[in-house]
Amino acid sequence: MRTDATRIPSALSRFAATVGAAGRRGGRVVMNHPAAAPALCAALAGGALACVWTQWTLRFGGDPAVTFGGRAAVLIGLATAWALGRRRTLSVTATGPVCAAAVALGPLCLAAAEAVATAAPAGWLAGGRGAAWLTLAALAALGPAACGAGLLAFGPGAAGVRLLAAGAGVGLFGTVLAPAIGLQNAALVAAGGAVAAAGLAMLFAAKGDESAAADETLARGPARRVDPLAVGVALLCGAAVAAGLRAAATYFPLTVETLLGRAALAVAGLGLGLLIAGRLRRDRRAAAGGLVAVAGTAAAFAAGDLWLELNLWANATLDAPGLLTDLRILCAAAFLLPACVGAGFAARATAAPAGVGILASGAGLLIGGGALAALPDGGVLVGTLCLLTATTLVAVVRCGSWGVRPRLAVGLAALTAAVCVSGRHEPPTAAVKTLFGALPTIARQGGVTGPALVHLDDARELARIETTRDTATLFREQGTLLTVRHAGLPEAAAALQPTLAPRDSAAVMRAVLPLLWSSSTDRVLLLGTSGPTVAEAVTRFPVRAIVACDARPAAVAAMRDELVRARAVDPFADERVALLPLDPVLAVRGAELRTADRFNVIIADPPHPGAVDAAAEESAAYARRVADLLTPEGVACRRVRTTDCGPGALVAAAATWRTAFAEVRCVEVGRGEFALLGTNAPNGLVDTRLGIRADRPHVRQLMAECGWDWSVPLNLTAVGPNRIADLAGDAAAVTAADGRTAFALPRAMQAWTNKPAEVAAALAPVSGRLLDSAVPTLERPRVDHRLQEVIARRQMHLEYPDRPWVYRKELKKQLTKNVRSVIRQTSAGPKTVRHPEDERRIAFVEALAAATDLSDANLAKLESFAAPYDPMVTPALPGELSRLYALRGDRPAALLRSLLTGVHRAPVGDRGVRTVCDALEALAEHPEIIPDAGERYDTANGLLQVLKQRWELRGQDQAQHGWPTKTGVALHDVSETLDAIEHGFALLEEAAADAGVSDADRETRQAWLSRSLVRPLRGYRAGLQQAQDRRLATAEALAAEAAAYGDSGDDDEDGAEAEDEPAETAAADASVVR
Structure with missing residues (x-):
């Protein structure tokens, strides 16, 4: 059957009309719901304000003065919107375009803020005056957007629903839309949504007054007096939120995404508190809010080990950045939600519009943040919780709807929580070392758990400084290196002993x-x-x-x-x-x-x-x-x-x-x-x-x-x-x-x-x-020759570990067969002479030969060749000096200095262990060389860590190339290393108490070294001994077979191999090269 083509347009038009009618009916049903339009407007307002706030942060940085100014500007803008809403109820059709205009003018407002900031007189951007001046700049940047968002949010409808929607808007626009299209574009989308919401509200508006909402509003409400006690609880809850924000940053890096995520949860927590508080009697809300804030905050701070373990598990397990970020935001919520929910309870108990309590909690956040910037320690948290507990106890006593026992139970619970957090409010010290590095994460993936994760390396915490913006931690590694971490992230390193x-x-x-x-x-x-x-x-x-x-x-x-x-x-x-x-x-x-x-x-x-x-x-x-x-x-x-x-x-x-x-x-x-x-x-x-x-x-x-x-x-x-x-x-x-x-x-x-x-x-x-571009053509051969020497010397060091004398052959070759000369102008005319670098190297060889008499003058002359740097001389000098000082025997300090220089200045990838063992033995015999117990502990601990790293490199070589050909030498190295480890453990035990290291930390460190170094070496030694026995047996069998046939040739036993340097060759080399 054929279909009439003329009927198709009419069918489509009827279908479109049906869909349009259904859409209008659905939109009217949704928009007529008392909470739909207010929630949509609050979500758009929250998203727009979050995008503008983030632009302010990305433009002016994270200085505490900038943060204070931004918070103050937002609070002033919201307070202005609340005051305007108190005078007159503004409909969505009026506030939507106003908010959109304020957000659309964001770039101009930020430009005005730049002008205000750069107009500050000299010295006015630092200290307290900086916070005040930057508040003016923030008012120019954030004030209009905050006021417009407040006008859109502080309207008729359920206060709790509005704040929940605002939190959702912050999360949606800040963490989903902004990363995809940019902050300014996301803000403009929110502004367009506000205009669309105004149009929909006008199109689908129900007959009657828009303000006829069953629940309280944020701005308007019954004319009642303000309850100072409830306002105080809300204020202190805001200060507790500021302390929680700082504590949460201890467990993960603070990024823009986590910043917006925790802001979304904080706003949603306020809304949740307002909703739950509606089910309680008004005289119980302040007490309940104080109890929730005190108990929840105390529990979050007391569960530091739990957050540490949770974040460590997440770092080692989750490979999706989105999931890891979400988990970190939820971890931050544990520190924020109790105080935010408590603030919502108190805001609903103020016997006035809920906006009073919300603004009070914002003021508490502002005051708490400023107090933490001025006094960045745990005293602010303890003081805040003590005041909050006292206020909660007063609210409990004043509560007339509870009996004596419920009041006593609530009061004791709040008091107990305050006492607990007073005793344990610092984050775990292990968080810096375990949550911000790859080594603990990899170890956790390998099955390492518990305190051993803190002692995987030799870094020891020297100081923890609470700065105005984060926590700075100083570590010392190997006794000579000072490392600095800010908020857990590594920032810098400094050599404490550059020599x-x-x-x-x-x-x-x-x-x-x-x-x-x-x-x-x-x-x-x-x-x-x-x-x-x-x-x-x-x-x-x-x-x-x-x-x-x-x-x-x-x-x-x-x-x-x-x-x-x-x-x-x-x-x-x-x-x-x-x-x-x-x-x-x-x-x-x-x-x-x-x-x-x-x-x-x-x-x-x-x-x-x-x-x-x-x-x-x-x-x-x-x-x-x-x-x-x-x-x-x-x-x-x-x-x-x-x-x-x-x-x-x-x-x-x-x-x-x-x-x-x-x-x-x-x-x-x-x-x-x-x-x-x-x-x-x-x-x-x-x-x-x-x-x-x-x-x-x-x-x-x-x-x-x-x-x-x-x-x-x-x-x-x-x-x-x-x-x-x-x-x-x-x-x-x-x-x-x-x-x-x-x-x-x-x-x-x-x-x-x-x-x-x-x-x-x-x-x-x-x-x-x-x-290729920085060296002139005439200078290129000299630079190329120098670089070839540097590369060859490094390669020699890596190919011949524990054989520091092998450079002599190459040096002798350079001075006898590859002679360089230069033309020098003299009074008798041009004269061809040796290259100055070769002359200095010959002088070094002569000084090395003369130093065999072990006199102070000759040893001092040999030490003078440490500078300037010579790729053929300087790397070899520590080994030569340590050999000579060991022969002399009466200068242990000079011997240890030479050994440590050889250890620390070895190239990356060095597999030599004998110098490290000699350094541990020298330090164990003469611990008085390093009088400071902390430095002595760190030096011994660092040498043990170097031993572990170099044996790991040897293990990688064995995995690639099989057992070493000279098992006798390898057995000697293993035995020397095990003896040196015993010396190192004795040094750690002797210096730990004076260095401020607890017995538990020292024992954990020693247990980890025993697990990761001593046990593998003992197993390796057993395998080497078996291989050595097999080789000796084979050699004896071959010798017996040769004797049966009358062969008298000498066989070289692998077990008798020796690699001691020829001490007498120095004088011979000096005579040859000259």
Whole structure:
């Protein structure tokens, strides 16, 4: 049957009309529901305000003054909206467009905030005045959006439902929509939704008054007096929320996503409290709210070990970044929800509109946050809970609807909770070491549990400093290295004894490269002094003034104290250094830097790219402000870390800096460490400066302290200015309005992928060596020869572990067969003479031969060859000196110093264990050499850790190549190592008490070393002994068979192999090379 074509349009029109009618009826039913329109409006308001707030944070940073100003501005905006709502009930059709307009004007408001912040007089952005001034800036940025959102939220309808919807809006727009389309776009979507909600409300409005809601509203209600007791409970609950926000950051890095997630849960908790409180009698609500807040907060703080174990399990088990983020948000909810629900109870008990209690809890959050910034310790939490308990007890006594026993039970419960949290309110000390590193996570995946996870390495906590924004922790490793962590994330490392252990080469190169490339080094600006290494490297150059900006003066003071205690150089005590206690994001806006002379070099050290604090320093606006502080020929350098976040961090940084600088270069200065350099000089970065200045004495000395030759920086991998665009690709510059990079980098940090391989793959097609462009053609052969010596010497060290004398053959060959000469002008005319480097090496060989008499003068002369660095001499010097001091026997301090230098300055991948064993034996025989018990404990513990690492490398070699061919030598090494471990355990036991290490921690550390080092070595020794016995049996059988046939040849027994160095060859070598 054929269908009439003329009927199709009419059928479609009838179908469309039917659907439209059904949609209108459904929309009318939904919009006529008393809670539907208010909930939708509150969700849109919460989402819009969350997006604008995040833009404020990404633009101005995470300084406590910025956070305080933002919270104050939001509170003032909401209070203004509440006051307007008290005078007149505003319908959705009126408030929707107002809120949309306020959000749409967000960029203009943020620009106004920038103008206010930069107009601050000198010194007004730091301290208390900074909080007040930034509150004015925040009012310009957030005030209109907060007021518009408040007008949309503080309307008719159920207060609890509105706040629950607002929390859902914060979560939806902040953690789902903003990462996909950007913050500003998400805010505009919320604004468009507000306009649409107004249109729907007008279209589907029910007949009658819109304010005829059965429940109370946030802004309007019966005219009753305000209950001061309930307001006090709400205020103290807000202060408890501030303490919970800080405590939750102990267990995971604070990212933009977790920041918005916990904000959503806090708002939803308030709404949940309002809903539940509606089922209680009004006179019981304040007491119930106080009890919930005190008991819940106390339980959250007391369950620190539970949160530690939960987050450790999540780090080791969950491989989806989204799931891990959700779990962390829920963990933060345990610290926030009790106080937020309690605040909702109290807000419903104020005998006034619920908005009074909500604003009171917001004021408590503001006051609590300010108190934590001024007094960042547990006293604020304890004091808050004590006051909250007292207020709860008063509310219980005043309650007339409960009998004596219920009142007594509630009062005792609140009092008990307060007492418990007073005794245990600090987060577990193990959280920093176990939750922010890959080693504990991998160990947990391997089945390691319990306290052993804290003692997987030798790092020992020296100090914990509560700064105004986070917790800084100082650790000492191997007795010579000071490491700094902020909020658990590693930030910097400093060598306490540079003569024994090398400096952090990546930090040194971030200072050396821009100073070598700059035409002048008169004034230097350090933005972020997370460690002293960069500052000390800068002081080695002819610099007239150094300005260092850091917002954590307490952490800087603690680092300086440790440097002084370790008798190291304190670079901040240099008279050229001026410390400016200001966050770098605010410092580049402040009048202190803008009105001062321009800087020749700026070195920026932003926080970890996965943290929310780093987002403001990643933006293009920050890069432009840095460029404005430079002289026309100035050079800026910033740190980029890819170890955790992969190539995305490097690509985003390169794309961003290209918007502020005419020429940008990228240099790999360490494993997962890059230096991004930029300049607006007309001639760019002159390459020949780097090649010429790298050989200067002060640079050579600084490189030698890193364990580098002066030629090594010229061999670094670099991306030139002509390929930096290829590296950036189509990546967009980081902006606060977009903000997607702030969401993407933390997710990349949580992903279990091979980040080094990804970075190498991204660099391979666009990178080269600095040597290719930085060294003139005439100097290239000299630099190439030097680099070949460096590489050959390192390879020799790795191929012949525990044989420090093998370099002599190569040195002898260099001085006798590969003779170099130079033409020197003399009074008699040009004369061909030996190369100065060869002359110095010959002098070293002669000094080594003369030192065999073990006299003080000859040993001192031999020690003088430690500087300047020579790839053929300097690495061998500790081994030669330790041999000579061991023969002498009356200078144990010099012997231990030589042994420790050989251990700490060995190249990465060294498998030698004999030097480590000798160092432990020397320290055990003469512990008085290191009088400080803490340093002695850390030195012994560090040597044991080095032993473990080197035997792990030997185990990897055995897995690849099978049993060693010289089993007798391997058996000797195992026996020596087991004896050295016994010496190390005795040193740990002797020094633990004076070092402040508990017996439980020491025993746990020893148990872990016994499990991971001693037991495997004993099993390895048994296997070696069996192999040795089989070889000896085979050798005896062959010898018997040869004797039967009359063969008198000598067989070399493997068990009798000796690898002692020929001590008498030094004098012979000296005579030959001369």
